[in-house]
Each structure stands twice: as C-alpha cells, then as structure tokens.
Amino acid sequence: MKILVTVKRVPDPNASIKVKPDGTGIITDNLKYVVNPFDEIAIEEALRLKEKSGGAEVVLVSVGSKTAQEQLRTGLAMGADRAILVVAEQELDSLAVARIFHKLVQDEKADLVLLGKQAIDDDANQTGQMLAALLGWPQATFASKTDSLESEAEKSGTPGIQISGGAAKVVREVDGGLETLELPVPAVITVDLRLNVPRYASLPGIMKARKKELKELAIDSLGVDVKPKLKILRLDPPPKRQAGRKVGSVQELVQALHNEAKVI
Amino acid sequence: MGNVLVFAEHQHNKLIKPTLVGVTAGLEAAKKNGGDCFAVVLGSGVDAVAAEVAECGVKKVFVVDDAALAKYTADAHAAALAQVVKDKGIETLVATATAVGKDLLPRVAALLGAGMAGEVIGFNDGGTMSRPMYAGNAIATVSIEGSPKVVSVRSTAFDPAAKGGAKAEVEKVTVGIDASSKVTKSVDFSETKSDRPVLTEANIVVSGGRALKSGENFKTVLEPLVDVMGAAMGASRAAVDAGFVPNDLQVGQTGKVVAPQLYIAVGISGAIQHLAGMKDSKIIVAINKDEEAPIFQVADYGLVADLFKAVPEMTDEVKKLK
Ligand SMILES: Cc1cc2nc3c(=O)[nH]c(=O)nc-3n(C[C@H](O)[C@H](O)[C@H](O)COP(=O)(O)OP(=O)(O)OC[C@H]3O[C@@H](n4cnc5c(N)ncnc54)[C@H](O)[C@@H]3O)c2cc1C
Ligand SMILES: Nc1ncnc2c1ncn2[C@@H]1O[C@H](COP(=O)(O)O)[C@@H](O)[C@H]1O
Numbered sequence: 001m002k003i004l005v006t007v008k009r010v011p012d013p014n015a016s017i018k019v020k021p022d023g024t025g026i027i028t029d030n031l032k033y034v035v036n037p038f039d040e041i042a043i044e045e046a047l048r049l050k051e052k053s054g055g056a057e058v059v060l061v062s063v064g065s066k067t068a069q070e071q072l073r074t075g076l077a078m079g080a081d082r083a084i085l086v087v088a089e090q091e092l093d094s095l096a097v098a099r100i101f102h103k104l105v106q107d108e109k110a111d112l113v114l115l116g117k118q119a120i121d122d123d124a125n126q127t128g129q130m131l132a133a134l135l136g137w138p139q140a141t142f143a144s145k146t147d148s149l150e151s152e153a154e155k156s157g158t159p160g161i162q163i164s165g166g167a168a169k170v171v172r173e174v175d176g177g178l179e180t181l182e183l184p185v186p187a188v189i190t191v192d193l194r195l196n197v198p199r200y201a202s203l204p205g206i207m208k209a210r211k212k213e214l215k216e217l218a219i220d221s222l223g224v225d226v227k228p229k230l231k232i233l234r235l236d237p238p239p240k241r242q243a244g245r246k247v248g249s250v251q252e253l254v255q256a257l258h259n260e261a262k263v264i
Numbered sequence: 265m266g267n268v269l270v271f272a273e274h275q276h277n278k279l280i281k282p283t284l285v286g287v288t289a290g291l292e293a294a295k296k297n298g299g300d301c302f303a304v305v306l307g308s309g310v311d312a313v314a315a316e317v318a319e320c321g322v323k324k325v326f327v328v329d330d331a332a333l334a335k336y337t338a339d340a341h342a343a344a345l346a347q348v349v350k351d352k353g354i355e356t357l358v359a360t361a362t363a364v365g366k367d368l369l370p371r372v373a374a375l376l377g378a379g380m381a382g383e384v385i386g387f388n389d390g391g392t393m394s395r396p397m398y399a400g401n402a403i404a405t406v407s408i409e410g411s412p413k414v415v416s417v418r419s420t421a422f423d424p425a426a427k428g429g430a431k432a433e434v435e436k437v438t439v440g441i442d443a444s445s446k447v448t449k450s451v452d453f454s455e456t457k458s459d460r461p462v463l464t465e466a467n468i469v470v471s472g473g474r475a476l477k478s479g480e481n482f483k484t485v486l487e488p489l490v491d492v493m494g495a496a497m498g499a500s501r502a503a504v505d506a507g508f509v510p511n512d513l514q515v516g517q518t519g520k521v522v523a524p525q526l527y528i529a530v531g532i533s534g535a536i537q538h539l540a541g542m543k544d545s546k547i548i549v550a551i552n553k554d555e556e557a558p559i560f561q562v563a564d565y566g567l568v569a570d571l572f573k574a575v576p577e578m579t580d581e582v583k584k585l586k
Contacts, residue, residue, distance in 0.1 A: 017398045129367060133342060148507030150506065180451050180454075231408075251581060263468070
C-alpha cells in the first residue's frame with residue numbers, strides 16, 4: 001500500500017497574526033512556520049497504518065515555496081519514507097492544489113491519500129474533498145475515533161482508521177455526534193484533531209531524515225492548470241471587540257446581565 | 265443572469281435551521297447578482313421539506329427524490345448536486361457551512377471545475393465576498409472567477425429566513441445517479457444525546473474549559489448553571505481532548521462557530537482558536553481565576569474568581585430571578 005500525506009507549511013498557531021497596513025497580506029517578519037497541525041496528525045496516522053500493515057510506503061507531498069523543505073524534513077524525521085515538494089511561488093487556491101495532488105497521486109499510483117481537514121492559514125477546508133472529486137474516489141472527511149486521546153488504544157499507537165479487505169472504516173466528527181463510514185480503497189481521508197496524538201521526531205529520526213529522498217518538482221513541469229479561481233483581493237484586520245468591565249461578585253454579574261444587558 | 269441555488273440540507277427529512285440561514289444568504293447573493301434564488305432538496309421522501317423551503321422566499325424549489333440519496337453520503341450527493349447546477353444554468357451554489365456543507369460543497373466545486381469560497385460572512389457590492397482567515401485574525405475580501413461559483417456561508421453571519429411566505433413552485437427533477445458514484449456506506453451514527461438546545465442555535469451558551477478538570481465536574485458544577493439558564497453547553501478543545509465532553513461541543517476555529525445573545529466562558533483561557541468560534545456573540549461573560557487571561561480582552565463582563573465557588577453561586581442567583 002502506498003499512502004500519500006499532504007504537508008502544508010503554515011504560521012505557528014501560537015503566533016499572533018497581524019494584517020499588513022496595506023492589506024496585501026500578513027506581517028511575516030520573525031514569523032515561525034510549522035507543519036499544519038492537522039497534517040501532523042495525518043502523518044502520524046499514516047505511520048501507524050504502515051506499522052500495522054508492515055508493508056506500506058508513506059510519501060509526503062507539499063506545494064509551496066522552497067522553504068517548505070523544512071516541514072517535509074520534519075515529517076521525514078517522524079518516520080515518513082520520502083517526500084515531494086512542488087515548488088511554487090505564486091498564489092494558488094484549493095482547486096489548483098487539488099489538481100496538483102491529483103497528478104501526483106496518479107504518477108505515484110497511491111492507494112490512499114491522507115490530508116488535514118483544514119489548513120490553519122486559509123481555513124478553507126476544501127482540498128481533500130476537491131481531490132477526491134477529481135480522482136473520482138470516495139471521501140471520508142473529519143476522521144476521528146471513538147476512544148479518547150487518553151485511552152489505552154491511543155497510548156499503544158493503534159490507528160483510528162481501519163483498513164482491511166480493500167475497505168476503510170472511518171469514524172468522523174459530524175454535527176450531533178460521530179458517524180462511521182465504510183468506503184472502498186483507494187480513498188481520500190481528511191483528519192480531524194482527535195484522531196491521534198502525533199509523535200515527536202526523535203534524534204535518530206532527525207539524523208535519518210537528512211538522507212531520505214526529498215524530490216523537488218517545478219510547478220510548470222506538471223502540465224496542470226493552476227490558475228486560481230478564488231482570488232484574495234485584500235486582507236483587513238477583524239473588527240475589534242471592546243473589552244468590557246470586571247465585576248466584583250457573582251451578584252453583580254447576574255444583576256448586570258439581567259438589568260443592563262437584559263440577556264437573562 | 266446570476267441565478268443562485270441554495271442547497272437545502274435536512275436531517276432525517278426534517279428541515280434544519282442552518283438551511284434557513286443559507287436561504288437568506290442565497291437571497292442576498294441573488295439580489296447583488298441581479299438573478300433569482302432557487303433551492304434544491306436532495307433525498308428520498310422529502311416532499312414535506314420541499315414544501316417548507318418553498319415558503320421561505322425562494323423563486324422555485326427543485327427536488328431530486330431518489331433512493332440513492334436517502335442517506336447522506338458525499339459521493340452520491342455531490343454527483344446529484346453538480347448535475348442540478350449544470351442542468352439549471354446556476355451561477356452561484358450556496359450552502360451553509362455545517363458538517364454536511366463542508367463535506368459536500370468542495371466536492372461539488374471540483375466536479376464543476378468551479379472556484380469556491382468557504383465560510384463567507386458577507387456579500388459585497390461588485391460581486392466580492394468576505395471570509396475570515398487565520399482563525400479570524402484577518403478578514404479577506406475575495407472574488408471567484410468564472411461560472412459557476414460555489415460558496416459556503418457561516419451560519420452565524422446571516423439571520424434565518426422567515427417561513428410561512430407565499431408558496432413557491434416545487435419542481436421534481438431527475439438526475440441519473442449511476443451506482444458507481446455511490447460507494448460510501450454510512451454504517452453507524454452515535455448521536456450525542458441531549459435535551460438541551462442545539463449549540464449552534466441556542467440563545468445562551470455556557471462553555472467549560474480545561475479548568476473543569478473532569479467530565480464529572482462538567483455534570484455536577486457546570487450543568488446546573490447550563491440548565492437553569494436554558495442554555496446549550498459548549499467546551500474548549502482542551503476539555504474535549506481530555507474526554508470531559510463529546511467532540512461536537514467544541515467551540516472554535518476548528519469546532520463550532522456560535523454567536524448567541526449570551527456566551528459564558530468558564531475556566532477557558534481565551535486562545536485565539538477558541539475566540540474564533542465565539543467572539544461574535546452579543547454579550548460575552550468570562551469567569552476565570554487568572555485576571556490576565558486573554559478571554560477578558562473580549563469579555564463584556566469579567567469575573568475573576570474560582571469557578572468551583574462562582575458557578576454554583578451563579579446558579580443560585582439565576583434561580584432567584586425565575
Ligand atoms: C490547530 C489547532 C486548532 C485548535 N482549535 C481549537 C478550537 O476549535 N477550539 C478551542 O477551544 N481550542 C482550539 N485549539 C486549542 C487552543 O489553542 C487552546 O489550547 C485551548 O482553547 C485551551 O483550552 P482551555 O482554555 O480550556 O485551557 P487552558 O488554556 O489550559 O485554560 C484554562 C483556564 O482556566 C483557568 N482556571 C484554572 N482553574 C480555574 C478555576 N478553578 N477557576 C477559574 N478559572 C480557572 C486558567 O486561569 C486558564 O485561563 C486549537 C489549537 C490548534 C493548534
Ligand atoms: N500548498 C499545500 N501543500 C501541502 N498540502 C496542502 C496545501 N494546501 C492544502 N494542503 C492540504 O490540504 C489540507 C486542507 O487544506 P485547505 O483546504 O487549504 O484548508 C491541509 O491540511 C493540507 O494537508
């Protein structure tokens with residue numbers, strides 16, 4: 001089985017993001033970048049599936065600037081086998097990225113693609129679903145599991161996604177509960193926060209990662225239409241919420257909600 | 265002519281409130297584009313749903329009644345929806361960004377080769393739209409090139425459309441859903457059972473964070489307050505990850521987005537990812553023992569206190585009002 005995992009370079013979720021005064025983007029000075037947190041979970045899941053099956057290959061793919069090498073190396077250090085970086089400096093939308101992945105999945109003859117449910121920069125939550133449509137494959141989004149992140153199953157590194165007999169069984173987080181889907185493989189699965197707790201890269205893992213293959217492809221070499229249909233015209237800071245006041249006691253709070261705000 | 269089609273989601277053949285939000289957004293988009301707003305209902309035995317949608321101000325309701333659509337799966341629904349968009353010459357497809365909307369719309373967009381904007385919060389003059397990015401740290405003005413266009417809208421950003429208007433025409437349409445487009449099976453649904461209001465629809469939301477320390481404390485400390493206020497219960501990611509409460513109570517960037525009249529954050533620090541899901545609430549109350557907690561920067565009323573003392577006290581005070 002060959003598993004493709006997508007890895008996006010995104011600003012650290014703990015960083016404070018500010019919009020540039022001219023609205024052309026965010027201020028990137030001194031900004032730290034990380035693997036999109038959902039993609040870390042996808043990498044972890046792929047590694048668990050590999051460990052369980054004994055015979056899978058885990059290939060990381062990313063689209064973006066050359067600096068995304070750093071994030072791919074992190075994934076390789078976690079234990080992935082090799083990586084492909086499609087070097088692109090231009091703006092892309094989810095559809096363009098999905099088309100690139102479509103091409104890579106075909107070239108690599110992958111059986112399973114794992115993506116994060118959402119990139120924490122654009123918050124689009126689209127790429128996996130689009131890729132599934134382009135491939136004509138079934139999809140399971142927001143993969144989670146029934147055991148908690150503190151369960152024994154989690155501690156022993158059991159994959160939450162079950163694959164056997166050419167089918168995947170996926171528990172997913174939806175409105176009002178957890179749904180279980182069965183879908184034939186090949187398939188596209190996007191992962192949610194509670195699927196697993198990703199491992200850290202070990203020191204030997206980091207050493208090994210340096211020697212693993214990281215192939216770079218020029219975006220133009222793929223023969224894919226990457227003209228974005230969704231255009232970002234400008235960014236503005238969100239309306240600021242005024243901090244209110246501190247109240248001295250529970251009584252004062254309840255009175256204020258009742259008499260002043262009139263919400264209870 | 266920029267005609268708009270609203271995907272009218274239902275659950276077990278019952279219309280859900282987020283769909284009415286989608287209708288409002290669709291009507292607004294149609295007005296800005298100078299076109300008409302239609303709706304489409306997919307399912308099996310959905311005449312009643314269609315009739316309800318027909319009273320919400322849309323021009324016409326299309327119904328695809330097909331056994332293959334009886335249960336929602338992305339593959340069959342996307343194939344059917346893309347076909348309706350093509351057959352009816354739709355320019356803009358709109359749905360609310362519920363779990364189904366998020367699962368379905370990008371798939372439809374790719375089938376149509378269309379650009380998509382997700383979680384849109386406003387339609388502007390000149391055809392542009394606004395949507396949050398970076399956990400709400402930036403509001404992007406975006407445009408979609410070409411036609412059709414696909415748009416999901418944030419459920420808190422538009423008021424639900426009023427029902428009970430003049431009945432629009434309901435038209436049955438058939439789309440050939442070939443069996444190969446439906447291979448996914450939904451085999452189980454474990455519902456989070458609750459008698460409380462739905463989190464995304466409640467007027468009051470009381471959310472608990474890591475500080476609650478256990479599921480047991482959610483029950484014994486927080487729930488009495490939730491119930492005396494007739495509120496829905498929410499939680500931070502930390503509380504959900506720790507297994508104190510079910511997943512679908514998570515409020516935030518990657519959970520539910522809520523904007524109730526009153527949001528009470530109990531023992532929640534106020535990380536940007538949490539704020540992304542609640543900072544449009546009308547009144548925000550924070551109860552936290554750390555006076556430096558970032559949640560106080562967005563709170564209308566802040567109480568610096570130990571929640572294990574303050575929450576039971578508050579429950580009693582609210583009871584007195586009743
Ligand atoms: C990719 C990503 C996505 C995320 N998505 C979300 C999301 O959707 N929603 C979300 O909520 N988070 C999300 N997070 C997590 C977020 O960054 C925070 O870690 C999380 O919100 C913290 O939860 P908390 O406030 O309950 O816990 P903490 O940050 O630990 O805060 C606990 C608070 O309780 C207070 N406290 C402690 N004891 C008491 C007491 N006895 N009485 C009163 N106050 C007390 C403390 O002062 C503290 O402020 C996400 C993170 C990432 C990386
Ligand atoms: N440029 C990219 N490079 C690598 N992965 C990406 C890229 N864009 C999107 N993805 C993947 O698609 C998922 C969903 O992203 P999005 O649809 O942008 O929210 C992310 O978690 C990534 O795994």
